[in-house]
Amino acid sequence: MTSAPASGSGRLAIAGLRSSGDTLEVDARFSPQAAGSYTLKQSAAVELTRPLPQTIVVRENASVVCTLKRAAGAWREVGR
Secondary structure, three states: OEEEEOOOOEEEEEEEEEEEOOEEEEEEEEEEOOOOOOOOOOOOOOOOOOOOOOEEEEEEOOEEEEEEEHHHOOOOOOOO
16 A cells, blocks of 8 residues: 655555444554654544545554544545
């Protein structure tokens, strides 16, 4: 799928996408570089086509790291 450098601190790869009912599941892998004396926060942007799912579950290295629920206002639509 897609792989991108993560601001010099490792590599982020989207390993798979699955749609189940009204849920989109995103499997990602992050491979950090060697440990350093600092911490960086990472961000990612996703563009979805309509119809939008009600829930997005993000897994990193097989562990759920984030669940976004549209009804709870966990994300916003742009460019509408």
